[in-house]
Amino acid sequence: MNYELFKSIHNLSGYxxxxxxxMxxxxxxxxxxxxxxxxxxxxFGGKAMKRAVLYAGGTGVLALVVNVLIAHIYFEPRPFVTHHIQTLIPHAADSSFPSDHSTGAFxxxxxxWFRYKKIGIPMFILALLTGFSRIWAGLHYPFDVVGSLIVAIAVAYVIVKLSRLFDPLVNWIISIYDSIFSQRNKSNKSS
Incomplete structure (x- = not known):
């Protein structure tokens, strides 16, 4: 079924x-x-936006770490390794499941989305396009992208639930940034 879904999407390419x-x-x-x-x-964002950016970036990094662990436990050959297909771009024959690009994007x-839905929704649409483009290009199976979505949801959910633990670090990073740039602004004004 995974390969049949893959073919139905990837076979649209090349025309x-x-x-x-x-793509x-x-x-x-x-x-x-x-x-x-x-x-x-x-x-350009205020403190709340900076917090959202740090959480989003941190979630992306942690989700990719989870992907590395999954790839060490379960190896899925890429579609172009297992089947005679033409990819749109070259790629290493490493593990296909889950898709790192899709996981990072999702x-x-x-x-x-958990913090700013108006920003998260367009990002999610781009993430869906990212996953779709990976299949279209012949680099991933559809289940690789679904697996990426599951990893992303799980990691984002855990981060949200544990945000109280991360809040001091996030606030510290923002305060360091603010102190550096407020000092720079003060010295620029006095020059």
Missing amino acids: NHALDNS VFITNNAIYMFALTLIILWI SIAIAM
């Missing part, structure tokens, strides 16, 4: 250059779009 290029762009650059969004939100989006 339309604009669509293939869009390749998303699959290669979505993670940078998420990072840039978090940086912009951090720079975990950041879900973590942001």
Whole structure:
């Protein structure tokens, strides 16, 4: 069933250059779009937004650590290793399950959704496109993306439930940032 779903999506590729290029762009650059969004939100956001950015970034990192652990326990060959298919981009023949790109995207989006739904929803749509593009490009099975979503939900949920434990560290990081930039602003004004 996983392979049949994969074929139904991946077999759409190769017919339309604009669509293939869009999928390749998303699959290669979505993670940078998420990072840039978090940086912009951090720079222009207030303290609550900075907290949300730190939690989203931390959730993404922790979810990827979970992926590494899963890959050490369970190895799923990528579709192009097991089947004769043409990928849109080259990729190492490492473990397919779960998709790191999808996990990073979903975990950041879900973590942001917990705090700012208006930002989290567009991020989640981009995360869905990221997962879809990984299948379209021939790099992952659909269940790899579903597995990524499950990892992201689980990690984001745990982080939210344990946020009281992380709050002192998050507040400390923000206070260090604020003190550095308030000192810089004071010295710039006095010059």
